[in-house]
Amino acid sequence: MTDLTLATLLPALESRFGPDVKVLPSRKEVLGVVQVKGERLVEVARFLHDQGTFTHCALVSGVDWIEHIEVLYHLWSDALKGYLELTVETAPEEPHVPSVTSVWRGANWHERETWDMLGVRFDGHPDLRRVLMPEGYRFHPLRKSFELHEPEELEVKARHV
Amino acid sequence: MSEMWINMGPQHPMTHGLWNLRVKVDGELIVDADPEIGYLHRGIEKICEYRRYNEVVTLMDRTCYVAGIAWEQLYIMAAEEALNINPPPRAEYVRVLSQELQRLSSHVMWYAAYVQDIGLMTPFLYGMRDRDLILDLFQSYTGARMTYEFMRVGGVRNDVPVGFTDRCRKVMDWFDQRLPEYEKVCDNSTIFLERTKGIGVLKAADCVNDGVTGPMLRAAGVDRDLRRDRPYSVYPELDFDVAVYDAPDCYGRYRVRMEEMKQSVRIVRQVLDWLDRNPGPVLAEKVPRFVGTPSPPPGKEIYVERRGYPKGRGFSAMEEPHGEAMAYIINEGAEHPYRAKLRSPVFVNIAASKDYLVGYRVSDIPAIMGSVDICVGESDR
Numbered sequence: 001m002t003d004l005t006l007a008t009l010l011p012a013l014e015s016r017f018g019p020d021v022k023v024l025p026s027r028k029e030v031l032g033v034v035q036v037k038g039e040r041l042v043e044v045a046r047f048l049h050d051q052g053t054f055t056h057c058a059l060v061s062g063v064d065w066i067e068h069i070e071v072l073y074h075l076w077s078d079a080l081k082g083y084l085e086l087t088v089e090t091a092p093e094e095p096h097v098p099s100v101t102s103v104w105r106g107a108n109w110h111e112r113e114t115w116d117m118l119g120v121r122f123d124g125h126p127d128l129r130r131v132l133m134p135e136g137y138r139f140h141p142l143r144k145s146f147e148l149h150e151p152e153e154l155e156v157k158a159r160h161v
Numbered sequence: 162m163s164e165m166w167i168n169m170g171p172q173h174p175m176t177h178g179l180w181n182l183r184v185k186v187d188g189e190l191i192v193d194a195d196p197e198i199g200y201l202h203r204g205i206e207k208i209c210e211y212r213r214y215n216e217v218v219t220l221m222d223r224t225c226y227v228a229g230i231a232w233e234q235l236y237i238m239a240a241e242e243a244l245n246i247n248p249p250p251r252a253e254y255v256r257v258l259s260q261e262l263q264r265l266s267s268h269v270m271w272y273a274a275y276v277q278d279i280g281l282m283t284p285f286l287y288g289m290r291d292r293d294l295i296l297d298l299f300q301s302y303t304g305a306r307m308t309y310e311f312m313r314v315g316g317v318r319n320d321v322p323v324g325f326t327d328r329c330r331k332v333m334d335w336f337d338q339r340l341p342e343y344e345k346v347c348d349n350s351t352i353f354l355e356r357t358k359g360i361g362v363l364k365a366a367d368c369v370n371d372g373v374t375g376p377m378l379r380a381a382g383v384d385r386d387l388r389r390d391r392p393y394s395v396y397p398e399l400d401f402d403v404a405v406y407d408a409p410d411c412y413g414r415y416r417v418r419m420e421e422m423k424q425s426v427r428i429v430r431q432v433l434d435w436l437d438r439n440p441g442p443v444l445a446e447k448v449p450r451f452v453g454t455p456s457p458p459p460g461k462e463i464y465v466e467r468r469g470y471p472k473g474r475g476f477s478a479m480e481e482p483h484g485e486a487m488a489y490i491i492n493e494g495a496e497h498p499y500r501a502k503l504r505s506p507v508f509v510n511i512a513a514s515k516d517y518l519v520g521y522r523v524s525d526i527p528a529i530m531g532s533v534d535i536c537v538g539e540s541d542r
Contacts, residue, residue, distance in 0.1 A: 055370070061504075083478065
């Protein structure tokens with residue numbers, strides 16, 4: 001896609017993926033906010049990477065909204081000089097979304113961290129281990145059910161023998 | 162020969178912090194790498210959810226112990242975005258001054274540590290001595306040398322003292338003399354050149370796909386610097402060049418940092434001239450009072466609704482000395498953020514280490530990992 005602009009990209013995204021993609025009201029510090037259905041995430045990611053010049057996956061993070069879990073992706077485009085925000089909703093019980101590591105290898109550790117901190121499984125991730133907390137830790141600390149003032153029991157297993 | 166895993170760390174002179182680099186070796190050749198972090202994880206993102214905005218500034222200093230003020234500004238910028246507060250222009254200039262002094266001190270610190278890793282002792286002493294001059298400057302206007310607690314929602318804590326700009330100019334003149342000397346010491350050293358040129362190569366396409374940012378990315382020839390490409394604060398009004406080099410190896414990263422230091426000196430001079438000409442307040446007037454008052458101890462009443470308090474999301478990205486750092490804050494109309502997320506550039510640069518380690522020798526590891534400029538406090542948060 002030559003002379004790519006946001007005005008052409010977002011409608012192209014909507015017309016291609018139909019109801020699975022919804023353009024949400026934007027904020028001034030990002031290029032746009034796009035809500036994506038989990039099943040189509042990898043296709044959307046591939047489209048944005050190949051046709052939308054979003055070659056850099058800057059951040060994968062998540063938010064626990066108690067009723068659902070929101071997984072956020074911030075993608076940078078050198079051509080558009082800005083970040084596009086993708087949001088994917090998933091259920092709070094056994095949350096899972098497809099992994100985008102096949103599109104951006106850089107998402108690897110961000111996804112590991114989101115699994116570690118929020119318990120979101122990334123289907124198709126090559127190596128979904130905890131990254132900050134030790135293996136064998138029972139909690140996902142950034143879930144709202146984890147309260148700071150509760151004493152916790154820590155069982156640490158050796159990571160590798 | 163049979164392959165085996167070795168642990169370099171958590172305590173190892175190469176690591177410059179507490180992390181573990183597991184490498185699989187075949188004799189001297191590295192065939193696989195599995196970095197392991199988390200030893201310094203303090204749960205800063207979780208603690209942020211229990212603290213008012215200004216209180217978190219103290220924590221942000223501890224996020225990265227060589228570039229504390231960069232993280233302070235990152236968090237405060239996202240908070241201001243979420244709360245809809247605009248700092249006065251003089252505050253922005255003092256912030257940019259702090260950023261560039263911090264970049265200078267962080268790169269000098271990197272230079273000192275790196276050349277020592279490679280085996281040159283004299284430049285280490287040069288670097289440590291000159292870094293102290295910048296820390297003295299910081300001390301004179303923030304009161305601290307490393308943990309500043311200086312940024313506030315809506316501005317900065319205080320203005321620079323009388324006579325500061327002249328003192329700062331003298332230090333910048335000193336750096337004008339010293340920076341070419343730094344380069345001379347390294348560029349005339351056969352040891353340095355042999356240990357850095359062609360070592361730890363990560364090509365531009367791999368850098369981009371791995372999410373690597375900062376001097377590593379620019380050394381590979383990718384011309385991206387958020388100060389210019391996604392301007393924040395008053396960077397659009399300042400004149401500077403982005404350092405780019407076309408050798409994706411350790412030497413290129415050294416070159417980029419050297420050039421960035423010169424550009425930082427250039428920016429600092431412009432900011433000082435502006436500060437001399439434009440007096441004014443350094444803190445916005447309309448900041449909700451509770452932003453700065455201490456929190457009650459953590460308990461069930463953390464999400465206190467405040468009437469008329471804006472709900473919103475704040476997102477900030479900045480070019481920190483190590484690369485591209487981001488903060489994301491969700492404010493749900495309470496005193497504390499509902500969620501705060503920090504992106505550390507070092508986290509991603511370590512994650513990609515397999516791609517630039519495999520194929521080199523065990524003896525290259527200190528040279529390669531040193532060139533990444535690792536700050537574990539930042540990657541583990």
